Amino acid sequence: MLARFQWIPVFDRKCEKGDASRRRAMLGFAAGATLLVLRPGLVLADELEDALKDAFGMREIRRGRVKLEMPRIAENGNVVPVTISVESPMTPDDHVRGIHLFAQKNRVPRVFDVELGPWNGKAVVSSRVRVAMSQQIVAVAAMADGSLWSGAADVEVVTSDCGL
Amino acid sequence: MPADARRGQIIEIRTLVQHPMESGFRLNNVGKEIPRHIVEAFSCSYNGREIFRARLHPAVSTNPFFTFYAIADRSGDFVFTWSDDQGGVATVTQALTVFE
Numbered sequence: 001m002l003a004r005f006q007w008i009p010v011f012d013r014k015c016e017k018g019d020a021s022r023r024r025a026m027l028g029f030a031a032g033a034t035l036l037v038l039r040p041g042l043v044l045a046d047e048l049e050d051a052l053k054d055a056f057g058m059r060e061i062r063r064g065r066v067k068l069e070m071p072r073i074a075e076n077g078n079v080v081p082v083t084i085s086v087e088s089p090m091t092p093d094d095h096v097r098g099i100h101l102f103a104q105k106n107r108v109p110r111v112f113d114v115e116l117g118p119w120n121g122k123a124v125v126s127s128r129v130r131v132a133m134s135q136q137i138v139a140v141a142a143m144a145d146g147s148l149w150s151g152a153a154d155v156e157v158v159t160s161d162c163g164l
Numbered sequence: 165m166p167a168d169a170r171r172g173q174i175i176e177i178r179t180l181v182q183h184p185m186e187s188g189f190r191l192n193n194v195g196k197e198i199p200r201h202i203v204e205a206f207s208c209s210y211n212g213r214e215i216f217r218a219r220l221h222p223a224v225s226t227n228p229f230f231t232f233y234a235i236a237d238r239s240g241d242f243v244f245t246w247s248d249d250q251g252g253v254a255t256v257t258q259a260l261t262v263f264e
Contacts, residue, residue: 078225078226079225079226080225083231103223106223107189107222108187108221108222108223110221110223111221111223111224112218112219112220112221112223112224113218113219114216114217114218114219114230114232115214115216115217115218116216116232117215119210119213119215119234119235119237120215120216120232120233120234120235121174121233121234121235122174122233124231124232124233125230125231125232126229126230126231126232127224127225127228127229127230127231128224128225128228128229129223129224129225130187130222130223130224130225131223161190162187162189162190162222162223163187163188163189163190163191164187164189164222164223
């Protein structure tokens with residue numbers, strides 16, 4: 001309490017502009033403090049955004065055409081099966097060029113990138129991946145016409161020791 | 165993968181390679197970082213044409229496993245290649261017979 005009483009006059013001397021401006025200064029300070037508190041939550045979302053920007057620049061990513069199948073609850077986050085299927089006729093004119101998988105809360109959000117073509121017949125890929133903690137996994141498919149489509153799945157992880 | 169297929173049939177190809185996929189983020193029993201050792205690239209070519217390529221990051225599980233599909237076009241070889249970040253390369257060749 002003593003420290004607080006001493007601190008307020010110091011703040012007063014700095015402002016010296018009357019009550020209204022002091023209130024505004026306090027409001028600004030409060031807003032700043034709130035932002036600081038919220039920051040950890042924002043960092044994670046930024047990481048997905050950064051990873052997506054790194055992979056696709058500012059291109060628009062639409063929702064749909066991509067189905068991501070993963071278990072709702074993963075007992076072991078070190079080995080989580082994943083199947084990605086993309087709606088596409090896989091013809092020379094209209095096919096999936098690539099599929100990119102992202103786990104936003106992993107230390108390295110990029111999981112894998114695969115390249116496909118009309119010779120695959122269907123755009124379905126399965127693998128097993130590491131999921132460090134409960135999170136939303138996002139798959140993005142790049143089409144031959146340049147459009148990007150995405151699908152997501154929520155995975156709850158019970159244990160994981162992959163270090164990611 | 166199957167040994168033979170009808171022309172135009174879509175065949176399933178399942179691949180598995182034994183590899184630790186050490187992420188580089190784990191610590192050993194004395195708290196020192198275990199260096200990264202991961203498979204970075206996997207590719208499959210069919211009669212000389214690359215039909216599948218994957219770039220792997222540390223979040224792919226130990227013993228990387230991939231399943232994908234290919235259209236049986238004509239008889240020939242599938243060549244699978246894995247390469248890791250310490251210069252290790254593994255190659256496997258598998259033949260497919262295509263009938264009318």
